[in-house]
Amino acid sequence: MGDAGAAPQTVPGDRCIPGGAGGMRRTAPERDEPGASAGPGRTGAGGVRIGWASMTWLITGGAGYIGAHVARAMAEAGERVVALDDLSAGVPSRLPEGIPLVQGSSLDGDLLKRVLAEHAVTGVVHLAARKQVGESVAQPTRYYQENVGGLATLLDAAAGAGVRRFLFSSSAAVYGNPDVDLITEDTPCAPMSPYGETKLAGEWLVRAAGRAHGIATVCLRYFNVAGAAAPELADTGVFNVIPMVFDRLTRDEAPRIFGDDYPTPDGTCVRDYIHVADLAEAHLAAARRLTGDVSGDLTVNIGRGEGVSVRELVTLIGEISGDDRAPVVEPRRPGDAPRAVASAGLAARELGWTARRGVREMVESAWEGWVHHHPRTPSE
Numbered sequence: 001m002g003d004a005g006a007a008p009q010t011v012p013g014d015r016c017i018p019g020g021a022g023g024m025r026r027t028a029p030e031r032d033e034p035g036a037s038a039g040p041g042r043t044g045a046g047g048v049r050i051g052w053a054s055m056t057w058l059i060t061g062g063a064g065y066i067g068a069h070v071a072r073a074m075a076e077a078g079e080r081v082v083a084l085d086d087l088s089a090g091v092p093s094r095l096p097e098g099i100p101l102v103q104g105s106s107l108d109g110d111l112l113k114r115v116l117a118e119h120a121v122t123g124v125v126h127l128a129a130r131k132q133v134g135e136s137v138a139q140p141t142r143y144y145q146e147n148v149g150g151l152a153t154l155l156d157a158a159a160g161a162g163v164r165r166f167l168f169s170s171s172a173a174v175y176g177n178p179d180v181d182l183i184t185e186d187t188p189c190a191p192m193s194p195y196g197e198t199k200l201a202g203e204w205l206v207r208a209a210g211r212a213h214g215i216a217t218v219c220l221r222y223f224n225v226a227g228a229a230a231p232e233l234a235d236t237g238v239f240n241v242i243p244m245v246f247d248r249l250t251r252d253e254a255p256r257i258f259g260d261d262y263p264t265p266d267g268t269c270v271r272d273y274i275h276v277a278d279l280a281e282a283h284l285a286a287a288r289r290l291t292g293d294v295s296g297d298l299t300v301n302i303g304r305g306e307g308v309s310v311r312e313l314v315t316l317i318g319e320i321s322g323d324d325r326a327p328v329v330e331p332r333r334p335g336d337a338p339r340a341v342a343s344a345g346l347a348a349r350e351l352g353w354t355a356r357r358g359v360r361e362m363v364e365s366a367w368e369g370w371v372h373h374h375p376r377t378p379s380e
Ligand SMILES: O=c1ccn([C@@H]2O[C@H](COP(=O)(O)OP(=O)(O)O[C@H]3O[C@H](CO)[C@H](O)[C@H](O)[C@H]3O)[C@@H](O)[C@H]2O)c(=O)[nH]1
Pocket: 001, 002, 003, 131, 132, 133, 171, 172, 173, 222, 223, 224, 239, 240, 241, 242, 244, 245, 255, 256, 257, 258, 259, 269, 270, 271, 310, 333, 336, 340
């Protein structure tokens, strides 16, 4: 995964979920949070409360590609949501009306304290982070400062504000390059880039803070996120294979395949692509798992459990875009794992969540988003 050339790092004897402390417990029958008020869609006929506890969720990075999908999905499902985003990559118009957006950074402790208090936040979904593998190799201190330092600041503020639910956006990058068919949550972690290291360190910090302050935590390890729930929500960055291939086609250039001599069925790298709308639903499921009297921590893969090769993906993109020119094969990209496919069983068992959308739907929706953001002029 990624283009990092850094040596893998392992902590001796470490598994991704340290010390056997993992696992989440429901300590009492589900009930409403003390002092919480009913939110939309939570009151049944006759005023009987039929749902989960009423929560207000702070979503950091809420105007970003993934964050805005999460914010929308949670709001549409009746959760109260407030977004925080420094707008370095976020776009305010991605958020529907009714979701407050606070512009600011998770490194700003005073702002965090204010937002948590003013909005009476009861849970945090932390997505704000830098996420480019190559950039993390060039600027490791920046990645540690923003991804780990920002998280520490946020956890301090959340603990101080009495928040007892915390959901952390982690990544399959924590695993590095494991030689397994399906990556389970017990597969040893050996990140191959500072980016992956900050996600693994972030998980450790989340669990440690959870234990210290009585915060129930969930870490979601995303595999390769793609697609869009609506064209205007599409990823505008050109950092991953699908937008990179779109970009080549738009420039009238052949798609590139980085290496076709890997030990995989067609020689190209295999990944587990997950639709961002499914990923958003996974956050909702995790948020609801965190509601009520739960304690402990949970770390789960968010993938489909199905591998797709780069060549298969490029062929599908050619079909969907109508530009099926032959790809060119270039040398391997340093640091890429031949295969990274999730075992998706734990998410199904613990969250009751399974991905519903396939790769065709991801590429179709990503292409619609690309065309939306890159309209051709009449002369083209
Ligand atoms: O033009 C391209 C672009 C990419 N690839 C290949 O496509 C595969 C997927 O590459 P991506 O850059 O889309 O994704 P990665 O699997 O490298 O990494 C992604 O998933 C990781 C988690 O697994 C991290 O989250 C990381 O930030 C994110 O970029 C790789 O084999 C890559 O070599 C090509 O062949 N041609």
